[in-house]
Amino acid sequence: MSQSQILDAYFTENREKHLEELSEFLRIPSISSLSEHKQDIQTAAEWLADKLRALNIENVSVDQTAGHPVVYGEWLHAEGKPTILFYGHYDVQPVDPLHLWESEPFNPVIRDNKLFARGASDDKGQVYMHLKMLEALFATEGTLPVNVKFIYEGEEEIGSPNLPAYVEEHKEKLAADLILISDTGLYAPGKPAVCYGLRGLTGVQIDVRGAKGDLHSGLYGGGVQNAIHALADILASFRDEHGTIQVEGFYDNVRPLSEEERQAYRELNFDEAALKQEVGVTELFGEEGYSYLEQTWARPTLEINGVFGGFSGEGIKTVLPAEAGAKITCRLVPDQDPNEIVQLLKAHIEKHKPKGVEVTVSEFDKGAPFLTPFDHPLIQAAGRSYERVYNVPTAFTRGGGSIPIVAAFDEILALPVVLMGFGLNSENFHAPNEHFHLENFDKGLRVLGDYLHEVSNLKF
Amino acid sequence: MSQSQILDAYFTENREKHLEELSEFLRIPSISSLSEHKQDIQTAAEWLADKLRALNIENVSVDQTAGHPVVYGEWLHAEGKPTILFYGHYDVQPVDPLHLWESEPFNPVIRDNKLFARGASDDKGQVYMHLKMLEALFATEGTLPVNVKFIYEGEEEIGSPNLPAYVEEHKEKLAADLILISDTGLYAPGKPAVCYGLRGLTGVQIDVRGAKGDLHSGLYGGGVQNAIHALADILASFRDEHGTIQVEGFYDNVRPLSEEERQAYRELNFDEAALKQEVGVTELFGEEGYSYLEQTWARPTLEINGVFGGFSGEGIKTVLPAEAGAKITCRLVPDQDPNEIVQLLKAHIEKHKPKGVEVTVSEFDKGAPFLTPFDHPLIQAAGRSYERVYNVPTAFTRGGGSIPIVAAFDEILALPVVLMGFGLNSENFHAPNEHFHLENFDKGLRVLGDYLHEVSNLKF
Structure with a gap:
């Protein structure tokens, strides 16, 4: 034997x-x-x-x-x-x-x-x-x-x-x-x-503040910045319509996939149709030029995990919201450094901060x-x-x-x-x-x- | 007497x-x-x-x-x-x-x-x-x-x-x-x-749906559209950085202010400094070329009244949200028609709908x-x-x-x-x-x- x-x-x-x-x-x-x-x-x-x-x-x-x-x-x-x-x-x-x-x-x-x-x-x-x-x-x-x-x-x-x-x-x-x-x-x-x-992880919470309290959208609307509009501008600036992250320097230290790795992934014959059915979408969405496996295994992400502000109950409340916030996390790949990425995020937010609001950025735990x-x-x-x-x-x-x-x-x-x-x-x-x-x-x-x-x- | x-x-x-x-x-x-x-x-x-x-x-x-x-x-x-x-x-x-x-x-x-x-x-x-x-x-x-x-x-x-x-x-x-x-x-x-x-009033709720349920941002992040990102793209498309509304045709029927009206408003010597102090902002924000009174009395608005999606509790939850929504109302001025404005909003949303999500628009009550x-x-x-x-x-x-x-x-x-x-x-x-x-x-x-x-x- x-x-x-x-x-x-x-x-x-x-x-x-x-x-x-x-x-x-x-x-x-x-x-x-x-x-x-x-x-x-x-x-x-x-x-x-x-x-x-x-x-x-x-x-x-x-x-x-x-x-x-x-x-x-x-x-x-x-x-x-x-x-x-x-x-x-x-x-x-x-x-x-x-x-x-x-x-x-x-x-x-x-x-x-x-x-x-x-x-x-x-x-x-x-x-x-x-x-x-x-x-x-x-x-x-x-x-x-x-x-x-x-x-x-x-x-x-x-x-x-x-x-x-x-x-x-x-x-x-x-x-x-x-x-x-x-x-x-x-x-x-x-x-x-x-x-x-x-992948590693890093993230920030963005808090936007406009007026000192919610305002009547009739009395003040059109003349005072709306915290949600300001937040939406920041959030929309993070990625382009293909999902490519627009934060300056974000991809600089990403180690490229080797041809051997890409070949190994291709050989897995990943079933995108089954995935779409599993998650219930009619089309996938991600960085162009990469397969789904490459996107989710070897490419970094920036995802908004939550957003909040103003009135979210049933029906309508014509408020001009003073506060809004969002939680964002990035999945990181070698050789991105979580601390460095947070600095890039902060610089991006500062650069895209709309007029008429204060923006606070706080950091979450990081993992390399x-x-x-x-x-x-x-x-x-x-x-x-x-x-x-x-x-x-x-x-x-x-x-x-x-x-x-x-x-x-x-x-x-x-x-x-x-x-x-x-x-x-x-x-x-x-x-x-x-x-x-x-x-x-x-x-x-x-x-x-x-x-x-x-x-x-x-x-x- | x-x-x-x-x-x-x-x-x-x-x-x-x-x-x-x-x-x-x-x-x-x-x-x-x-x-x-x-x-x-x-x-x-x-x-x-x-x-x-x-x-x-x-x-x-x-x-x-x-x-x-x-x-x-x-x-x-x-x-x-x-x-x-x-x-x-x-x-x-x-x-x-x-x-x-x-x-x-x-x-x-x-x-x-x-x-x-x-x-x-x-x-x-x-x-x-x-x-x-x-x-x-x-x-x-x-x-x-x-x-x-x-x-x-x-x-x-x-x-x-x-x-x-x-x-x-x-x-x-x-x-x-x-x-x-x-x-x-x-x-x-x-x-x-x-x-x-x-001003009149009209409004819509925008509901965005991606996957059939929230997804793990590690396992799926980078390959599936995020409902909040999609929503943020739509929301950011509504106004430019000066607050001018970008919905096609939105201003078409706005009756211009007469010179007499503008003069009457100027004579009120509106105290913008007092307003800023009252609402607690360091700068006002509104459509360029109009005074605060003109902006809030005689110009139409588009305000996001509320936004919601994903995780909004304390700390972090690395979710890739399947749903997000926002409530929007417009203050209208003569001769805008509330029903027509809703149609313009719907067309705008349809035009700016990102890939990988379904978007539903429902109407609120209207007032001329x-x-x-x-x-x-x-x-x-x-x-x-x-x-x-x-x-x-x-x-x-x-x-x-x-x-x-x-x-x-x-x-x-x-x-x-x-x-x-x-x-x-x-x-x-x-x-x-x-x-x-x-x-x-x-x-x-x-x-x-x-x-x-x-x-x-x-x-x-």
């Missing part, structure tokens, strides 16, 4: 036991956003630490932070071999509205080869796969092909407020050759994906974009591991969204980040009836095992 | 009795918008009808409508003389917030030569002046110099929903040579005004603009009557606001409308502590008496 056949046999033999144990993990209602679950969070951290210890992982600790604890562990006996830092999170989203769940969120059940429970896919199920993959390697090979470290947090669902400080503080302890994160998804059912980039180069050996190796198990070419993707903690790892630890996830977008993470397709649990274990061998032999 | 001295003496002698009787009228809480005051409305109408009968006014009736009643009466014995139709309203605004009133709203008290009560200025006090002026003429001259008719309604504060139908139905009965309305104000304390024009020509003999005569009593030149003004019923009279009865009001903008009509400066009650009675003699001898 080959190495992979032996691993395969181990996973098959222990499947029931593994799922039983994962269910134990899923029964702990470790909701990070609700203070009444603080003890459950602690319990989940201890459970995870115990499981690491049971694997002979060393220096396991449950490290307290200003919020929920971080679970650390390491095994560093693969001399001369690379070190993989595993990241994941053991906290989960709230479960409201409870009445929409077909089975209880913290009472895992398997239906149709899908495991239903809060956290099944995001992210306990995937964290647990790391552990079982290592257990299988120890059991069948007596050792690991690489060195490993673990950092599992309990605050991902609330924005990882304390993790950057922890990482900064334990920079040396966390040193590694790459960080492996299983918290993303396949490209589609049966089609695995390596996500090698995520992240990218491990498409042709990085660790990215390409991950693609090969997926392909060997799923028997189809791996999709190399980027994410249009932002996971600020990924950018923080990238920045603080200066490590290549490899996102190898096994979820599916249809799995209702953050919604009722979260579930995990167990075929991806089964395959994922094999992919991860294969990847550790790949990394063991890789020059990078 | 001259005619005016005799009238003067009558008013002086009967002042206390008149104010006592007006207080009786003001004690009736005839709030038209609150159904629990339906009986009070009826009581106020009957009170008014009784007072008309006491003056030997004939064919007095309290005519029921689908809403609150109309009080009618006539006296037509001034053979060969013009007929004046008097209009006013006996209903009042609600009184909330009650705790801000220094004395009870329906318990009239005089402080500082001001009569405090709901309706004191708007409009019971002014309606009552019509009656007492006629009483004085009957008492001192035994007859009236003109024929008179009365139409007093109880629904002005709720938009006169049933009056146009009533006027239409009783067109012949209401035939007259002019309609005299006392429901406006002086230009400033001590400075009387004849308001010879009012009204204008009795500045040089009309009845307007100039009103100016002379004011001037003789106040001893300063009368201001000839227009109102920036809209009183739809005035336009309805203008349209249905095809009469010159003369607005001779005696209120002051500072008198808190529609707010707590409404009051009426009694010096204008005293002077107004004399102005009205003088005007009836003016009209009696006028060729027009």
Whole structure:
């Protein structure tokens, strides 16, 4: 039997036991956003630490932070071999509205080869796969092909407020050759994906003030500036009719897509017709010269997230509004800098400020974009591991969204980040009836095992 | 003694009795918008009808409508003389917030030569002046110099929903040579005004829809149209940076100001610095080439009254909004037609509709603009009557606001409308502590008496 056949046999033999144990993990209602679950969070951290210890992982600790604890562990006996830092999170989203769940969120059940429970896919199920993959390697090979470290947090669902400080503080302890994160998804059912980039985020709120109070549009209309008109002028100045952002310098530091990347995206044969149906539009709309995937993965955006001002009730109120505001966020791509972009936005607003109003700009939280180069050996190796198990070419993707903690790892630890996830977008993470397709649990274990061998032999 | 001295003496002698009787009228809480005051409305109408009968006014009736009643009466014995139709309203605004009133709203008290009560200025006090002026003429001259008719309604504060139908139905009965309305104000304390024009009103709501639901701005941002961006493009297209309206054909039927009117406005020496301080702006903003008074009295407007879409709570929500909307109203001037303007707005919106969204436009109620020509003999005569009593030149003004019923009279009865009001903008009509400066009650009675003699001898 080959190495992979032996691993395969181990996973098959222990499947029931593994799922039983994962269910134990899923029964702990470790909701990070609700203070009444603080003890459950602690319990989940201890459970995870115990499981690491049971694997002979060393220096396991449950490290307290200003919020929920971080679970650390390491095994560093693969001399001369690379070190993989595993990241994941053991906290989960709230479960409201409870009445929409077909089975209880913290009472895992398997239906149709899908495991239903809060956290099944995001992210306990995937964290647990790391552990079982290592257990299988120890059991069948007596050792690991690489060195490993673990950092599992309990605050991902609330924005990882304390993790950057922890990482900064334990920079040396966390040193590694790459960080492996299983918290993303396949490209589609049966089609695995390596996500090698995520967009960053920055944003501002624009508040416009005209008169000191709302005015009667009959008495004053025509002679005093209207805050909503002024705001509309600013908002309309941000993009042209094709969606191209008009903020001076906005695109200056955008790293162009390589021909290889564009080719890889084209090969995905993205179904725009299906997308239009999904979101309910008759035509898509975006920057000219780029495909939908390029627009949403590799190009920056400027979106108005909200606008408000004046009267919005039923019918008519002939007011000349004194105040209006809008919230704007930009998704950023390498090598845009969130702080620099905010300055460009401010300069643009200042330049386009209409007469007769005061404009205030306040900043939201920022997150840097992240990218491990498409042709990085660790990215390409991950693609090969997926392909060997799923028997189809791996999709190399980027994410249009932002996971600020990924950018923080990238920045603080200066490590290549490899996102190898096994979820599916249809799995209702953050919604009722979260579930995990167990075929991806089964395959994922094999992919991860294969990847550790790949990394063991890789020059990078 | 001259005619005016005799009238003067009558008013002086009967002042206390008149104010006592007006207080009786003001004690009736005839709030038209609150159904629990339906009986009070009826009581106020009957009170008014009784007072008309006491003056030997004939064919007095309290005519029921689908809403609150109309009080009618006539006296037509001034053979060969013009007929004046008097209009006013006996209903009042609600009184909330009650705790801000220094004395009870329906318990009239005089402080500082001001009569405090709901309706004191708007409009019971002014309606009552019509009656007492006629009483004085009957008492001192035994007859009236003109024929008179009365139409007093109880629904002005709720938009006169049933009056146009009533006027239409009783067109012949209401035939007259002019309609005299006392429901406006002086230009400033001590400075009387004849308001010879009012702006009309029309408006639309614009609803923009993109995707079938809000989208994640990370996953879809850059590839799907954002409803707020689309709306902002439409809104910004309505006016240029100077406030000039860009809707094609919008100004086509605007009647230009005559040089006489512009000169009359200039002579008012409008205090722009005081206005800026009043509304709290450092600069005014309006169509170039027109003064503030011209902009707000004689030029049409397009104002966004409200805008809404996406997330408007605290902080950030990275949503790509599927829906956004705005409410827009236009103040119109002669000879703009509200229906035609709505068509122009719709065509403009259609022309400026961005890609990737559906736009729905719905219409609000409309009101035509009204204008009795500045040089009309009845307007100039009103100016002379004011001037003789106040001893300063009368201001000839227009109102920036809209009183739809005035336009309805203008349209249905095809009469010159003369607005001779005696209120002051500072008198808190529609707010707590409404009051009426009694010096204008005293002077107004004399102005009205003088005007009836003016009209009696006028060729027009």
